[in-house]
Amino acid sequence: MEAIGHAxxxxxxxxxxxxxxxxxxxxxxxxxxxxxxxxxxxxLHDNMACSVAGITSxxxxxTNELRLIAQRYSLQYxxxxxxxxxxxxxCDIKQAYTQYGGLRPFGVSILYMxxxxxxxxxxxxxxxxxxxxxxxxxxxxxxxxxxxxxLKQEYKSEGVKLAEAMKLAVKVLSKSxxxxxxxxxxxxxxxxxxxGNSCKITIMTATDVQxxxxxxxxxxxxxxxxxxxxxxxxxx
Amino acid sequence: xxxxxxNGGDVIAMMGKNCVAIACDRRFGIQAQTVSxxxxxxxxxxxxxxxxxxxxxxxxxTVAQRLKFRLNLYxxxxxxxxxxxxxxxxxxxxxxxxxxxxxxxxxVVAGLDPKxxxxxxxxxxxxxxxxxxxxxxxxxTASEQMYGMCESLWQPDLGPDDLFETISQALMNAVDRDAxxxxxxxxxxxxxxxxxxxxLKARMD
Numbered sequence: 001m002e003a004i005g006h007a008x009x010x011x012x013x014x015x016x017x018x019x020x021x022x023x024x025x026x027x028x029x030x031x032x033x034x035x036x037x038x039x040x041x042x043x044l045h046d047n048m049a050c051s052v053a054g055i056t057s058x059x060x061x062x063t064n065e066l067r068l069i070a071q072r073y074s075l076q077y078x079x080x081x082x083x084x085x086x087x088x089x090x091c092d093i094k095q096a097y098t099q100y101g102g103l104r105p106f107g108v109s110i111l112y113m114x115x116x117x118x119x120x121x122x123x124x125x126x127x128x129x130x131x132x133x134x135x136x137x138x139x140x141x142x143x144x145x146x147x148x149x150x151l152k153q154e155y156k157s158e159g160v161k162l163a164e165a166m167k168l169a170v171k172v173l174s175k176s177x178x179x180x181x182x183x184x185x186x187x188x189x190x191x192x193x194x195x196g197n198s199c200k201i202t203i204m205t206a207t208d209v210q211x212x213x214x215x216x217x218x219x220x221x222x223x224x225x226x227x228x229x230x231x232x233x234x235x236x
Numbered sequence: 237x238x239x240x241x242x243n244g245g246d247v248i249a250m251m252g253k254n255c256v257a258i259a260c261d262r263r264f265g266i267q268a269q270t271v272s273x274x275x276x277x278x279x280x281x282x283x284x285x286x287x288x289x290x291x292x293x294x295x296x297x298t299v300a301q302r303l304k305f306r307l308n309l310y311x312x313x314x315x316x317x318x319x320x321x322x323x324x325x326x327x328x329x330x331x332x333x334x335x336x337x338x339x340x341x342x343x344v345v346a347g348l349d350p351k352x353x354x355x356x357x358x359x360x361x362x363x364x365x366x367x368x369x370x371x372x373x374x375x376x377t378a379s380e381q382m383y384g385m386c387e388s389l390w391q392p393d394l395g396p397d398d399l400f401e402t403i404s405q406a407l408m409n410a411v412d413r414d415a416x417x418x419x420x421x422x423x424x425x426x427x428x429x430x431x432x433x434x435x436l437k438a439r440m441d
Binding site: 042043044045064067068071072074075078 | 301302304305308309312313
């Protein structure tokens, strides 16, 4: 749990027409080789993706297992696995490591986003103990409590579209991250939407992420300029 | 009665110029009785990768599902589409695992390389022996007839439209000479930018 508290922030938000996951990329080191595309957000199946916070090696083992579980279900029942079942299956495995064997638990918290025909868009969070819960918006990792309190204030459960939710995600991330300025290299954003009869998981490109960040900063600058105007007006 | 001819069915794949075509008949029968006329034996495994599985119908379905399983895991882990040649190895491996109690299908793989769009066709026997060719591959109950038709009709470097005509004529005339094949055909022409699927109405008997 300690390791997770220091790990890169991940947050998830459900909107009317989709779910999104945003993650802070910690490894932005000049010397690091940018081999792969996404290092915090993983696609699990056509209808589910997840983002992890904690010990990366543990996360790799778990995401692999999640993918296998989803495929086995799909092979047996010839339909995509319902979200809660996948989460609960993995959590049963995580729990076993806390009770039997003398092995240490997996030091990872996972945020899952998915769609199924039973409950629509869903967001789940699981922790090393094997507990899981369904959320409308939540955050794990570094400064997650600050982010969660911000989400509590700003999140509207009715009538929020994905575009608004993305703006909210950028806002919460920029306020709760340690770094001074938000750039597209530090943030990974993925969305899950329904396109007709199938799910679409998109990992946003660097340019799109940068556009969102720029929009947010423009809004912020406008808001603080307006505030200053008001203060000046009230003083004089 | 051979188990490979219990349900009946055929698949052909042909190589063209920067394209491949794969076609199958649509009959599902139990020996002499025709049960369904929309049983396709070709499955899409990737945007430009198709596999045809003629033979015992239950194995057609099971193998298609198991192949999709392996292919999905590969795609998720490696974050890229599988090359047709690699897919051929996956099929071969899956079939040889059942060396002494095999799946009764003789698959045909057709596709384009995801990056270079190089065309690729191959066929395998029921225990996984792969055979890559650069002209055509056939498999099914009317294989002798199909070999004859393809050998006469095929020429190298056919364009997509000509390839469609050639493969359609080869398949339709071959299956007309086989009692347990036919009842329509489905032809997939796979090019770099699109896949065209056409359903043919043949002799419905």
